[in-house]
Amino acid sequence: MKLYKFGWLFLLMVISVSSCGQKSKKDKTDFSKGDMMIRMAEIEIDSNYLDEYIAILKEEAEASVRLEPGVICIYPMFQKEEPTQIRLLEIYANKEAYESHLQTPHFKKYKTSTMAMVKDLKLIAMKSIDPESMPLIFSKSKQ
Template sequence: MNNIAHAQQQEVMVRISEIEILPQQLEEYKTILKHEAEASVRMEEGVIAIFPMFQKENPTQVRILEIYRDLQAYQSHLKTEHFLKYKTATLNMVRSLKLVDMDALDLEAATRIFIKLKQ
């Protein structure tokens, strides 16, 4: 990996949020999350991706791949109106939450994935 890519990888913040939703709240939670993720990517320059997913066989198990330009972009994200609205509205819907910080194995490959998605 060249020095530029290595420096970029050190700055980028990648996280996986592991969330369990109360079954009776699932549909409302998904609606709120979808809005928050879309607004974050559209409105925040430092938010590279917020990609919510749920397990096919257990849809109350939600995973969100979050990629931010850097730690400052993440910290700014936490203060936005749309994130605060999401956090407040879903507080009683969440059974458990675990935030797992990750390091990208190959940031250059990830970049190609996102470019390919636009094709």
């Protein structure tokens, strides 16, 4: 069981590296303006679907950051002792970027194909305390 959990942890670490900090050259987000939209998604997944859900989530998170200039970060993770408890840190350049994200084919595919897998979903709006440090955080992820 410990090897199984380690495998999931490793997979989510790979997803995380590919899903945060890869800002497009054309993305000139000014973090200090304070108009970013940040939220945490708390998701409980039916354990019967965990492998399938992780694969779909990985595809969606990577596509969102790679294809959408306004998606700064989609950082998926799970609780170490409870892998069915997924958490996503989502950072968008602004509300418009978030609303645009909801209309993309990759998000719609994720939403429709995982609907039956999700037992519970909570979306929590967040506010950055220190947005000026954000570029430094992401630059360190490249090291």
